[in-house]
Amino acid sequence: MPGAVTTFFDRGLVDAAIAIRHYTGTYATTIGHDALRSYHHRVFFTPPWEAIWSTDDARRHSLAEATAEYERLTHGYDELGYRITVLPPTSVNDRVEQILRELDIQA
Numbered sequence: 001m002p003g004a005v006t007t008f009f010d011r012g013l014v015d016a017a018i019a020i021r022h023y024t025g026t027y028a029t030t031i032g033h034d035a036l037r038s039y040h041h042r043v044f045f046t047p048p049w050e051a052i053w054s055t056d057d058a059r060r061h062s063l064a065e066a067t068a069e070y071e072r073l074t075h076g077y078d079e080l081g082y083r084i085t086v087l088p089p090t091s092v093n094d095r096v097e098q099i100l101r102e103l104d105i106q107a
Contacts, residue, residue: 006105012039018076043082044099045074049089 021027048066055062061069077084085102087095100106 006103008099009039014039014077014080014082015073018073021076022072039082041081041083042085042103043077044085044087044095045070045077046087046095047089051089 017027047070048063050063053063053066074084074086087098
């Protein structure tokens with residue numbers, strides 16, 4: 001679509017719904033199924049990267065906890081019909097180039 005703007009989200013409603021389901025066993029009834037499928041069908045994941053992993057005040061999860069959350073999220077997104085691309089452990093620039101190429105977006 002000419003003039004369309006692409007917006008990227010780091011985290012979103014789907015992540016929150018998957019977390020609620022993890023802790024309660026069900027998706028929150030206040031979040032409609034259509035709302036969970038309102039994003040672009042293509043999502044990009046970056047798995048926890050052990051070689052650069054560290055914890056601090058902003059990142060308090062252990063690598064094991066982050067890996068478990070990553071697995072929950074990829075499973076949940078897959079269950080909801082999203083198409084997942086796992087990005088390789090490489091530079092940020094390389095990842096950006098891959099995303100733009102796969103979405104056919106000109107930088």
